[in-house]
Amino acid sequence: MVRVDGSGNGSSLVRVRGLDKKYQRGSEEIHVLQGLNLDVDRGDFVAFMGPSGSGKTTLLNLLGGLDLPTRGTITVAGDEITHLSGGKLTTWRARHVGFIFQMYNLIPVLTAFQNVELPLLLTRLSKSERKQHVETALQVVGLGDRMHHYPRQLSGGQEQRVAIARAIVADPTFLLCDEPTGDLDRKSADEIMDLIDRLVAEHGKTVLLVTHDPVAAARAHTLLHLDKGVLVEAHRAGSTAGGRN
Amino acid sequence: MKYRHLIIANLFRKKIRTTLTLGSFAVALFLFGLLAIVRGAFSQGLEVAGSDRLVVVNKVSIIQPLPVAYQQRLERIPGIKEVTHNNWFGGIYQDPKNFFAQFAIDDDTFHSMYPEFVIPGDQWQSYKQDREGAVAGVKLAQRFGWKVGDRIPIKGTIFPGTWEFNLRAIYSGRRPADDTNQFWFHYKYLEERENTYWHGLVGWYVVKVNNPDDAVKIAKTIDTTFANSPWETKTDTEKAFAASFVKQMGNISFLIMSIGAVVFFTLLLVAGNTMAIAVRERIRELAVLKAVGFSDNFVLLLVVFESVVVAAIGGAVGLTLAKLLSLRGDPTGGLLPFFYLPPQAVAAGAVLAVAVGLAAGIWPAYSAGRLRVVDALRRV
Structure with a gap:
């Protein structure tokens, strides 16, 4: 169940209250997010749409602990992250967040296997355990046979699959996807969205997706519109506002 | 990792x-x-200079000699363990470019003064028994392909004429930094051949003290002993002496x-x-x-x-x-x-x-x- 009116109870996986974010650009103050409330339950698949500059990526960065709000609170799985220090926030991020970026952001000098292994280097897993996890993640995204390829040897869609494997390998609490299909052709984009669908449906992942692509957004259980820093409407993708399809 | x-x-x-x-x-x-x-x-x-050795030179200049008679007077100064003397020869072997240091040494005292130089016992005896005998450092011998028994002619510049030596020994150093590019021969041979010009004179003295902590005090005593004589001295530790050489080159x-x-x-x-x-x-x-x-x-x-x-x-x-x-x-x-x-x-x-x-x-x-x-x- 997804709510934007602040009426969610304490059981929400992600709970946002009164979130403000302001930037200073020269003498001008830009109010990107204004008093935003949001509740997302475990297993939800939420898409955020809105025009450029509406605050979608800023919201995602705040939810992922990459940035701090000017005001308001974000609570994820019971941890309020808005008051965590830099080091603790980094540790929290490693444990709870899987990022998927538009530009894939793989390390070009590492193989697919090594890229996916990165988050596991921060854990206490042994080498053989890490290997097992990485192989599983790459098989989930359908790249079990491309483990030792470098990003330059992969297509855009395959690179994004590696990025997804990297995002899920440490079994994070939720996935944050920032326009994951924005750099792909339609066919590859559909394949990526199929994969994200599967992660939600079969693996119970919670996914928060920012996109400009209405086709991709339509896959979400819930579509939220962000405009001028405010979540102005919330409705079921393809039908009415409220919750899950 | x-x-x-x-x-x-x-x-x-x-x-x-x-x-x-x-x-x-x-x-x-x-x-x-x-x-x-x-x-x-x-x-x-500087690196190999003995901390217990002093160098006594003529106060006017190192190229001015000192009397050989100073040896006994130095030996009587309290705190001095032993004394030897050296003489710069300054000869040329074949070509002026083949520079190396040649010293006329006092056989009786030199060896114990410089324990860092290792000479096989039989070679040292052979050298001592030959009036024209000489000792070369291992690097010097390698440089010119010398071996024990070779006849080595050196043309004198300070002491005129051609001097013939028989290479009787080759020494090595205990430490890598020890200088094995020197050439030694008998002071007595020099004195005999130069009995008018160089009779009763030596280049400088090297003194070994019982306690290195007393080196500065003894140096002062030596210079005081020979003050106001025709052959005044200037005494330094071996390290300071070596340093003064380096300074001469800038x-x-x-x-x-x-x-x-x-x-x-x-x-x-x-x-x-x-x-x-x-x-x-x-x-x-x-x-x-x-x-x-x-x-x-x-x-x-x-x-x-x-x-x-x-x-x-x-x-x-x-x-x-x-x-x-x-x-x-x-x-x-x-x-x-x-x-x-x-x-x-x-x-x-x-x-x-x-x-x-x-x-x-x-x-x-x-x-x-x-x-x-x-x-x-x-x-x-």
């Missing part, structure tokens, strides 16, 4: 750039090694340090600039590392470590080449009395290389550590 591949992969990201940076370190450290060798050649006397250490400092400062600029470019190029990647949970300190250390690894490898290559060159022997044909890269210089070079690597990487690393993920990811 589970981060190994992350470091190695980054080193091989731009092979040419890494190779050139490694090369910069290698060239700089090779030069450092050469400078250390040259510095060692000039200051070798401030070699300062010159070498200046060259070294310029080289390393340039290296710092080159390496620092390279590391800054390397970090700037992968700002997004570093941001991604932070996004997935790597700490600021980890990213900082990653960059520093890369810089230090490049410096260490390049430095090792340069120092190894310098060492190999030193092992091949003096390429100047004996111009330098000593051609050796001591382990201390190798260690200092290694420390210096790592320090430059650290200094070159620290600022880019600090910037990388402070990098804000959201800002970096926004950059295209």
Whole structure:
């Protein structure tokens, strides 16, 4: 169940209250997010749409602990992250967040296997355990046979699959996807969205997706519109506002 | 180390750039090694100087002699253990370019004065029994292909005529820095041949004291003893004496340090600039590392470590080449009395290389550590 009116109870996986974010650009103050409330339950698949500059990526960065709000609170799985220090926030991020970026952001000098292994280097897993996890993640995204390829040897869609494997390998609490299909052709984009669908449906992942692509957004259980820093409407993708399809 | 591949992969990201940076370190450290060798050649006397030995020379100049009779008077001064005397010969072997030091020595006292020089017992006896006998250092013998039994003619410059010597012994040094480029022969032979000009005179004295702590006090006593005589003396510790020789050739250490400092400062600029470019190029990647949970300190250390690894490898290559060159022997044909890269210089070079690597990487690393993920990811 997804709510934007602040009426969610304490059981929400992600709970946002009164979130403000302001930037200073020269003498001008830009109010990107204004008093935003949001509740997302475990297993939800939420898409955020809105025009450029509406605050979608800023919201995602705040939810992922990459940035701090000017005001308001974000609570994820019971941890309020808005008051965590830099080091603790980094540790929290490693444990709870899987990022998927538009530009894939793989390390070009590492193989697919090594890229996916990165988050596991921060854990206490042994080498053989890490290997097992990485192989599983790459098989989930359908790249079990491309483990030792470098990003330059992969297509855009395959690179994004590696990025997804990297995002899920440490079994994070939720996935944050920032326009994951924005750099792909339609066919590859559909394949990526199929994969994200599967992660939600079969693996119970919670996914928060920012996109400009209405086709991709339509896959979400819930579509939220962000405009001028405010979540102005919330409705079921393809039908009415409220919750899950 | 589970981060190994992350470091190695980054080193091989731009092979040419890494190779050139490694090369910069290698060239700089090779030069450092050469400078250390040259510095060692000039200051070798300082390093091997005995702390319990004093050198007594004529107060007017070292080229002025002292009476041989001073030997007994010196031996009577309290605190002095033994006394020997040396004489500079200054001859030419075949060609003036073949320079090496020749000394007329006092056989009875010389050997025990310089225990660092090792001479086989039978050779020493053979030398003592031959009026025209001579002893050569092992490097000198190697340089001219001499072997025991060879007849060696030396043309005198201070003492005229051609002097023929029979090489009876070859000495070596206990330490690598001991000078084995010298040539010794009997003082008695010199005195006999130069019995008018050089009779009863010696070049300088070397005195061994019982307690090195008393060296300065005894030096003063010696000079006081011979004050107001026709042959006044100037006594220094062997180290100070050696240092005065080095100073005659200018401030070699300062010159070498200046060259070294310029080289390393340039290296710092080159390496620092390279590391800054390397970090700037992968700002997004570093941001991604932070996004997935790597700490600021980890990213900082990653960059520093890369810089230090490049410096260490390049430095090792340069120092190894310098060492190999030193092992091949003096390429100047004996111009330098000593051609050796001591382990201390190798260690200092290694420390210096790592320090430059650290200094070159620290600022880019600090910037990388402070990098804000959201800002970096926004950059295209």
